[in-house]
Amino acid sequence: MNGWAELDRFLHTDPQDVGCDKAMAMLHVYVELVAQEAGAEQRYPGIAAHLRACGPCSEDFEGLLAAVCGQLD
Amino acid sequence: MDEISATRACLDAESGEWLRVLTCGGAEQEAAVGRLHGLLLRIARNEVRRRGVQLRVTGPELDDLAYQAAADALLAITSKIGEFRGESRFTTWAYKFVILEVSVKVGRHFWRRCPAVPFEGADWERLPDRFGFDPARESEWRDLLAALRRAVQEKLTERQRRIFVAIVLNGVPLDALVLQLGSNRNAIYKTMFEARRKLRAALVANGYVDSDLSRRS
Numbered sequence: 001m002n003g004w005a006e007l008d009r010f011l012h013t014d015p016q017d018v019g020c021d022k023a024m025a026m027l028h029v030y031v032e033l034v035a036q037e038a039g040a041e042q043r044y045p046g047i048a049a050h051l052r053a054c055g056p057c058s059e060d061f062e063g064l065l066a067a068v069c070g071q072l073d
Numbered sequence: 074m075d076e077i078s079a080t081r082a083c084l085d086a087e088s089g090e091w092l093r094v095l096t097c098g099g100a101e102q103e104a105a106v107g108r109l110h111g112l113l114l115r116i117a118r119n120e121v122r123r124r125g126v127q128l129r130v131t132g133p134e135l136d137d138l139a140y141q142a143a144a145d146a147l148l149a150i151t152s153k154i155g156e157f158r159g160e161s162r163f164t165t166w167a168y169k170f171v172i173l174e175v176s177v178k179v180g181r182h183f184w185r186r187c188p189a190v191p192f193e194g195a196d197w198e199r200l201p202d203r204f205g206f207d208p209a210r211e212s213e214w215r216d217l218l219a220a221l222r223r224a225v226q227e228k229l230t231e232r233q234r235r236i237f238v239a240i241v242l243n244g245v246p247l248d249a250l251v252l253q254l255g256s257n258r259n260a261i262y263k264t265m266f267e268a269r270r271k272l273r274a275a276l277v278a279n280g281y282v283d284s285d286l287s288r289r290s
Contacts (some may be wrong), residue, residue, distance in 0.1 A: 002206075002207070003204060003205045004214070007204045007217075009125075010269065011269050011273040012273070013266055013270045013273070016268065019258040019262060019263060020257075020258045020259040025167055026160075028160070029161050031165060032161045054262055056246070056258060057258075059124070063120045063172040064172045067116045068168065070119065
């Protein structure tokens with residue numbers, strides 16, 4: 001990714017973004033929908049927008065998804 | 074019917090059983106708590122290993138962090154079990170606690186290991202590298218980044234500027250900054266969100282980028 005694209009990504013703010021607290025409150029529900037490919041982004045667009053922009057919450061999402069998927073193996 | 078029994082009635086079988094054994098008392102509950110701790114510890118170990126690259130720790134220190142996260146998560150889960158509403162499987166809800174505990178401990182670990190990382194004082198020379206601008210093509214981005222720097226200095230509040238500098242220029246992880254400022258992740262994120270919005274608006278207003286933020290040719 002070049003500098004322009006990275007700066008673009010960094011400065012972009014999505015009005016749907018729900019913030020960390022609301023995203024984390026529903027993370028367990030969101031992760032199960034993702035794991036089941038059950039339309040998580042469509043059902044929770046505000047959480048999807050947040051996870052695209054927030055590094056720490058995205059890291060938690062990846063960790064929980066890995067835990068849940070590992071459990072399903 | 075109490076609240077936990079009412080929740081249990083509409084759960085999948087496995088989650089219902091977890092809820093039953095974790096609240097039944099006696100030796101059965103004790104055994105269930107032990108099993109849950111084992112599961113949490115396994116998840117915590119996997120998670121600290123997954124994040125190991127950014128932690129730059131290995132061996133006993135990594136395992137100690139996993140133990141602490143699992144123990145704290147277990148405590149939180151058993152004290153909040155009445156708040157489980159069955160919106161997901163019980164284990165998914167429980168694993169969230171241990172993942173978040175790992176997150177907090179990673180932030181603390183950074184803070185303890187790297188106390189010298191500056192929260193104040195902006196190293197503007199890092200800005201091009203932070204966004205991956207090619208030094209060989211400096212003539213193409215020099216004015217844009219100068220405008221960004223001006224916007225940081227003129228458009229942001231003192232708090233917004235301080236947080237921008239710490240995270241973007243000095244590379245302080247957001248969770249470590251939370252500890253440093255005695256704040257919380259949501260508050261820091263919201264501050265950065267507003268700062269990003271202002272910086273974008275300033276660059277658009279001065280013609281450095283289009284409103285969709287694509288590069289002006």
